[in-house]
Structure formats: C-alpha cells, structure tokens
Amino acid sequence: METYDTLLPPITPANRRTRPILNPATGGEVGLAPVHDIADLDRAVVTAALVQPAWAALSHQTRSEVLLKAADAIERSSEALARLLSQEQGKPLNGPNARFEVASCATWLRAAATTPLDPEVVVDDGQTRAELHYRPIGVVGAIGPWNWPMLITIWQIGPALRMGNAVVVKPSEYTPLSVLALINVINQELPDGLLTVISGGRDVGARMAEHPAIGKIMFTGSTATGKAIIRSSADTVKRLTLELGGNDAGIVLPDADPKAIAQGLFWGAFINAGQTCAALKRLYVHEDIYDAVCEELTKVAAAMPMGPGLDENNVLGPLQNRAQFDIVDRLVKAAKESGARILLGGNPDYDQPGNFYPTTLVADIDNDNPLVVEEQFGPALPIIKYSTVDEAVAKANGLDVGLGASVWSSDLATARKVASRLEAGTVWINSHGMVNPMIPFGGSKQSGYGLEFGVEGLKALGIPQVING
Template identity: 60%
Template sequence: MTHTEVAEPHTAGLLDEITVAAASGRAIPDAATGETIGHAPVHTVDDLNAAIDAARAAQPAWAALSHAERSRILHRAADEIEAHAEELAQIIAREQGKPLNGPGARFEAGGCAAWVRQAADTVLEPEVLFEAEGTRSELHYAPLGVVGAIGPWNWPALIAIWQIAPSLRMGNTVVTKPSEYTPLSVLAVAALLNRHLPPGVLTVVSGGRDVGEALAAHPGLDKIMFTGSTATGRRIVESSAHNLARLTLELGGNDAGIVLPGTDVPAIAQNLFWGIFINTGQTCAALKRLYVHDSLYDDVVQALAELAETTPMGPGTDEGSALGPLSTRQQFDVVSRLVEEARAAGARVVTGGKPAPELGAHFYRPTVVADITDGVGLVDEEQFGPVIPVIRYSDLEDAVARANASAQGLGASVWSADVDEALAVAARLEAGTVWINQHGTLNPQVPFGGVKGSGYGMEFGREGLKAVSAPKVITR
C-alpha cells in the first residue's frame, strides 16, 4: 500500500511570501510526517478589528466597479492561481495531507481557479417581477457590504474560494479566518488573489478560536459564511443574532447511500468507493453510511473491501498515493474510537480497522465494516475518516426511513440500474443534494447546501451569488 517516489516540493516562493519567522509565528506540521512546513502568523482580535475596518473602507470603491470590471479582475486572479497551481498543491498536500493526484491536492488547486472563473462568469440580471400598463417591478441584487468567512481544514483552499469568489464578484469585501490546522493553504491562495485585488478587499486573519468567536459576533460584518461542524454552526447563529448578519452555514453531514436490488455492483464499485473515501473520508458530503439490499450485500462488501486493500496509501507528496493521513490527531482518535466501539458491539471489520503506524502517526487503514446497524456510533455519528459501515436491509421503506432518521441532511445517494426507480427514491430522501450512481460530485454552476442540522443557505451558481447579495425591489 505504500509508494516511495516523492514529489520535490516547489513551494519556496509562495511559502516565503506567506510565512513568518519562527519567533513570531506558529509552527504548522506536515500532516504525514510532523515536520514543520513553515510558521503561520498569529493574528489577534485587534488584527481582526483592523481587517474589518479596512474591508469596510475599501468596500464602496470595490462595489462601485462594474460587474464586468470585477469579473476581469477575478479572471486575472484565476490566471495567477493557475500559474502557481503546483506550488499551491504542494502546500495543500503537506499541510492537509491529501495526495497530490486523483481527487487530491492538484484537483483542489485547479478547483480554486475554476470556481473563481465560474463566479466571475455567472450572470445575475435583474428579474422582472410584475409589469402592467404604467408600472413595473424589478428585483435587483446589491452588495451586502463586508463578508466574514470561516473555513474548515479538510478542503482549506477550495472552500475558502467558495466563500471568497462569489462575495467579491457581487461587490463585497471579505475577511476570512482559516482553520488553525490549515492556515498556510488559505494564506497561499489569498496571496495569489491579492496580487490583483485592491488593498483591503480581501484579508486573511490567521488566529485561534478567540479570533473566530470575535468574527462571528462582530458588529462590522453584514454576512457570515461558515463551513464546519453543526455544533459550531449553532454557536455562530447565537453570536450573530445581535446584529442580524446574514448567514450561510454548510455544516456536517452523515450522508446515506442506498443500493437498490438489481444494481450492477462492478459498474458502480469505483464511484461508490470514491464517494466514500475521497480525501480519506474527510469530506462533509462524502458517503458515511451505506444501506445495501440483502440480494447484493455480500457483493458490495467484497467489492469495497477489495478496493480498500488495493488502493495505495501514503504521504500526500508521494506521487503514488491515493489515500493520505487523517489531518489531525483529534480526528484520528475519533475514527479509532468509533471503529473500536463498533467492533465491541459485534460488527465485523472486513478489512482495515487499525492504524498504519509504519506510514506515519495519523494514518488509518481504509476500513469496511459489515454486520452493523443503526444505534452504533459508527452509523449514527459522522466519522469523517476512511471507514464505511455497510448496513443490510430487506425492505426499501425501512431503508429510506433509516436514511432519513439522521439529524443531518447534507447529501445522499441512490444506486440502481433503473434510473426511474432511483429518482423515485431520491425524491423521498431528506438531503440538500441527492446523487444517482455517484456521490459528492460538485459543479460550480449547480447550487449546493444542506437541510436540517446540515445548515442553510446555498453556494455556487446564481443561487450562490444571491446568497451574498442584498435583494432590492425597484418599482416604477
């Protein structure tokens, strides 16, 4: 499962730009080796206040530019990201741990440019609401002002862009706070953007929890965008209440998949595997629990186990790796605990189920768990790691009910050779997105968001632009 060919890091230029001296910064480790990559600045609440003041001062001039001019600037910024995509990918691979290849760090770096371009090119024209002789009402979209963005550690640069690009496109300025675990990736992509943006339009505040809490409650913000846990999302709702900042919350997901009888297992196996194990399972919209009909149960378990055993795992900078480490010790401990609890409850660990210490401290082998059911933590909680519980069902009504029993509803999927049957099941699943014979695939033109405990508000496409705008009706 290991490879030894390691890519030479090409990050010195960009790292030199974003890092600070050891005496004044915080050491950021390589997720696979623990070696220090560089030192991130340690910003304070005072720095946050100054950034928001600068963003508020810069916002009127930025908003005064035409949509076409802001789009031209964003296209130049996307060109900059593409020109330095390898440097950015190397930073992501080392800091976050995802492999360079496949749906990994190079994919993330390329996605940053793609999402900036899509935000720049998306048209949001005024909508005619009512028209009659002598009167006309139109719905326009104006900038909100200053957007505060708080990002996660699992797709740090890409999710930061999901928040930043549409906000800038609509004439807002942005102050963004990255995860303490992955600040370098966000500092890097922001540095590339800022080579083309006016001063104050985009600022990264690289601080601790106190800075995040102050941002969520700051009276100088008009919008808060957050991607992370449901528990933190609830605290942000409470903190933002006093100034009624608009919110977009993309929170956790315990995504369910349902495999219907008659499905061609070999035909879906690869899509199914990567819907589960993309980014070593550390994706909000990854498949977290899989319900499989009796008639296919053994075949699906075997297919997933074979792929888990043959998919190479190793450091992110290893060109042969397809799966990387868990990004943090905390997440490693969560995954280990949930697997051990499942084992103690009588579940069968088909493959994996243990760390891979020979690869590094935070590596956990891709794991398939069978003969498990609801009520066990591995099924009921979001594991956020390279583990899939496979649950047997015989009655479709029961499977749908169990899939919907979660307090979360980010994504779900239905797997079937009969698309019409799959669509009928998809319509009954309580999730913001339901995929057919795929899971977790995203498109910058297609809105994305959750229901229930997975948050509210939409990102991407026209709906994403509307979410960072103030609707204004003009009647004449």
C-alpha cells in the same frame, strides 16, 4: 520550479508571534503561521470597509475581469500551491486530491466571475414595473475548514467578491498556510485591503460572528460551531450561509450491479480519506446483493495506495490531525466490540509517524452503532443490510442531519422515486458528493442553511432590493 515559500506573505511585524504547522503524514514542520488576534481582525475589517465602496462601484464586468486574472494567477502557481496543500493538509498530489483542489479553485473562481445575474423584472403590466436587484452587503466574513481549505475558501470568497463585497477570511488553525498562500496569489490582482486573511484562533472566529461591521458570515464546519455562530450573530442580525456537519447515507437498490458501482461507492466514501462533509458515510445495501457489494467494494478499496502525499503513487493520505484520528479509531473500536465484521482495515499502526488510519470497511453492523450514528469523517465506512426500500429510507432519514444522500440503481426512474423520499439537500444517483459550480448546494435539517454555487450562490452574497415604479 516555484516553491510555496515564495507564495506565503511575509510575517510582519518583526515581533509577530508564530506557531509551527506540522505535516500530518510525517510530523515534520511545514512552516510557520502568524498568530493574529482580535486587534488584527478589527484593523482588517476597518480597512475592508474603507476600500469596499470603490470595488462595489465597478461594474460586474470589470470585477469579473479582475477575478479572471486572479484565476490565471492561481494556475500559474498551481504546482507550488498543490505541494504546500499536500504537506499541510496531508492529501496526495494525485487523484481527486491536492492538484485537483487547486485546479478546482481556478475553475470555481471563473464560474463565480462569469455567471450572469441580471436584474429580474418581477412585474411589468403597463402600470407598474418592479425589478429585483442585488446590492453588495459590504464586508463578508469567511470561516473555513481544514479538509478542503483552498477550495472551500474559493467557494466563499469568489461570489462575495464578484457581488462587490470585501472579504476577511479566517482559515482553520490546522491549515492556515494553504489559505495564506492562496490569498496572497489572488491579491496580486486585487486592490489592497479588499481581501484579507486573519490566521487566528477561536476567539477571532467568535469576534467575526458578532462584529458589527461584518454583514454576513459564510461558514463551513461542525454543527456545534454553526450553532454558536447563529447565537453570536443574532444581535447584529447578520446574514448567514452555513454548511454544517453531515452523515450522508447511500442506498443500493436490489437491481444495482455491484461490480459496476464499486468504484463510485469507494470514491463517494473515501475521497480525501473520508474527510469531506458530503462524503458517503453510511451505506445501506439490499440483502439480495449485500455480499456481492461487500466483496466488490473490498476489492476496490484494497487496491488504493495510502501514504505520504508527495509520493506520486499514493491516492489516499493521512487524517489531517490526531484529534480526528482518535475519533475514527474510537468509532471503529466500538464497532468491533459490538461484533461487527471488519472486511478491511481497522488495524492502525500506532507507532508509525503521521496520522494514517487504514481504509476500513465494516459489515454486519447495527444501525444504532456509534459508527453509523456519529459522523466519522475519516476512512471507515459502515455497510448496513436492509430488506425493504421503506426500511432503508427510514434509516437514511433517521438522523438530524441531511447534507447529501445517494441512490444506486440500474433503473433511473426507480432511483429518482427513492431519491425524492430522502431528506437531504442534494441526492445523487449512481454517484456521491460530485459538485458543480453551476448546481446549487446546501443542507437540510441540522446540516445548515443557505445555498452556494451558481446564480443562487451569487444571490446569497447580495442584499435583494426591489425597485418599484
């Protein structure tokens, strides 16, 4: 069986600094990551700018054919990539986790490669013909997170490459190996220098945001970092796509069936142990069915095994890093101290190896509690009781973020009416967080701006040009 060691690019030169990457489930070493610096970034950008015009000169069809071969390469190495991802990020192999993420990389890359984007005839009245085209930007900088490191990298680089750009990728310092291996596999099919990974620190990310030869930044991460990128990119008037923090609300209407929705609620909140930007992080339940929803959700959550990712039986893993563990722990403690009721979990074993925080459900909690107001980004869900739909909508809309939201109901028409009142980039009905490569995705308010996926995602990686005449 292929091992992930064979997928990682060699660390050169011989005197290159490295740092160990640790398994968040065991604390053991996964591998060594190179420590790149700003000089490495500058060299990568120069190379990317040199090779990009030849790539852009190819037809959409030719570029698509190359990307389809790259998707095939991902599939050939899928098991080794998944095992590396599981050990570095912590997510289990099975369930909506490591194997799922790697398979989705191939799916999303194929979607970016094959989605048509033809010139749009804007006016053709016999006297004037105006067509809208999209030209390559040049060099795109992609800055990714640690929660879905491979898949979000594909979300960034797939449409960028398809549209004729070169890409320089900066992965999270917590999960560089997964991205290094993924890009090494993809580069089996791409021209040299077109797609590069720079495994550096925050200084590298800051330089990318201000770099005069980078025409666009794609960033997924915290709102605070997104704001810093906006400021740093201002002098070069960079194009930006920012998918920032969220604190997604779900509203369960009184006609919902608690037993029927419990599984969907669980995975909406606890996919990747809650470490997902568009996960369900605040659940508002009508008082008529509040106790029943709490009971059914607790049954589902209690049956989900948590442990090291390479154990085929587990579907929940650790928090990826100790800093995130501490955030979740602090917020749950604050909820306990306020008098909230712990339905499940809330009792981590601080002496065990790894960053495991137990699946935690918190009921009878005030809407202004820190666990509700702050994004926990972990396996702890506050459940808030409400009396009227107007009250629930007001509370759901009460924060300055709006990435996603959901409405749960047995009446689709009623659910859609409530959904239209929520301030979020995507509102799901009877599910939460499900994304599709053909459905545009992006946030509102301080959850960022710009769209990814589908035709709109391709357009975001091009410069619009009108040919008039």
